[in-house]
Amino acid sequence: MLSGREEKILKSIFVASENDPNNPEFPADNPKFPATPTYKIKVSGFSNVWLKDESGNPTGTHKDRMAWEIVVTYRDFLLAKKRGQIKRALPSMSVISSGSAAIAIQTQMKKYGLPNLKVLVDAGINHNILSAMKRLGCEIYETDLGKKPFHWRDILKLTHNHGGFDITSSEALDPTTRFYDWMSYEIINSSPHHCFIPFGTGNLYENILNINKKEVAANNHDPRFMGRVEVLRRCNFLGATTNNPKSKAEKLYSPHLPFVHFDEQWIRLYKCAGYCGSESNIHVVQEYFLDKAVELAEQQRINCEPSGIAGLALLLQMKNKMPKHKKILIINTGKTKY
Numbered sequence: 001m002l003s004g005r006e007e008k009i010l011k012s013i014f015v016a017s018e019n020d021p022n023n024p025e026f027p028a029d030n031p032k033f034p035a036t037p038t039y040k041i042k043v044s045g046f047s048n049v050w051l052k053d054e055s056g057n058p059t060g061t062h063k064d065r066m067a068w069e070i071v072v073t074y075r076d077f078l079l080a081k082k083r084g085q086i087k088r089a090l091p092s093m094s095v096i097s098s099g100s101a102a103i104a105i106q107t108q109m110k111k112y113g114l115p116n117l118k119v120l121v122d123a124g125i126n127h128n129i130l131s132a133m134k135r136l137g138c139e140i141y142e143t144d145l146g147k148k149p150f151h152w153r154d155i156l157k158l159t160h161n162h163g164g165f166d167i168t169s170s171e172a173l174d175p176t177t178r179f180y181d182w183m184s185y186e187i188i189n190s191s192p193h194h195c196f197i198p199f200g201t202g203n204l205y206e207n208i209l210n211i212n213k214k215e216v217a218a219n220n221h222d223p224r225f226m227g228r229v230e231v232l233r234r235c236n237f238l239g240a241t242t243n244n245p246k247s248k249a250e251k252l253y254s255p256h257l258p259f260v261h262f263d264e265q266w267i268r269l270y271k272c273a274g275y276c277g278s279e280s281n282i283h284v285v286q287e288y289f290l291d292k293a294v295e296l297a298e299q300q301r302i303n304c305e306p307s308g309i310a311g312l313a314l315l316l317q318m319k320n321k322m323p324k325h326k327k328i329l330i331i332n333t334g335k336t337k338y
Helices: 004-012 063-082 100-112 127-136 152-158 181-188 203-216 264-272 287-299 310-317
Strands: 038-041 049-053 093-096 118-122 139-143 194-198 236-241 281-284 328-332
Touching (some): 004 063, 063 100, 093 100, 100 118, 127 139, 181 203, 194 203, 203 236, 287 310, 310 328
Parallel strands (some): 049 328, 093 118, 118 139, 194 328, 236 281
Antiparallel strands (some): 038 049
16 A cells, blocks of 8 residues: 555656657656757768757756656556555665766656665765765765775665665666667667767667667567668667776766676677677777867857767767768767756
């Protein structure tokens, strides 16, 4: 049985549909598909470069999409409790975060009256980011994230969350197929020849490739799909990351990235099976090109941070290897509103 408060929370979480483009689920206050715009930008030497811009999301980044899926998970918890399958109080969630994910998730937790998010942060985290998370109601726990990889049991223990769940590592949440599925369709519907994607945890990159794989191999397409299969089979998906602990793209760096599933064999299989282009891969971005990308973005009033615009940096870095007239799509994951 649900309490009156829980019943009220359940009724407030409305999911229009799982995959109907005419009844999208995100953003909850004003659902639309596509939820964010794609528009042409100017990059010297290229004639057909487009930007998928996630900066208009509620807290400024693509992490808002993941946050909504966490709310939907709580809806499932409440439905299970209403059916009598569970009797306990709603569990708390924990996450390792440098800011964007925690702010996006806690904003939704607060809106729907759900348990406050427990956040494990690095002891050297920026003070302004830390203050923003605390103001929203995040429960903060500090540690040295560089000393070792953290198992989900470690994360729950360090965040005093016995009986709760760790978002950072949970396969049950389907992070590589569910967190960004609507966004992935918005991306592949553009049918680019080359797609440049920031690569931090890898969840976004994998979501996009998994949706691409599903559609290029399908006889019956998802209702959200409007792309060109013959182009997408050959689309090169290029992830932009950093191995520099002092990088400006701080949200793409982790000393361990313990829950990243990307490896050479995974991407090699996708390429061999024709699920993506033969040049699909992850590349380390040089700081010089991050600076150039940020400068170019500022000139065109693109709202971003270095981590979010790393795809443009990688395009600039690979400029001499890229075709000048093929369609190129840059994913801007946005800039967190602190």
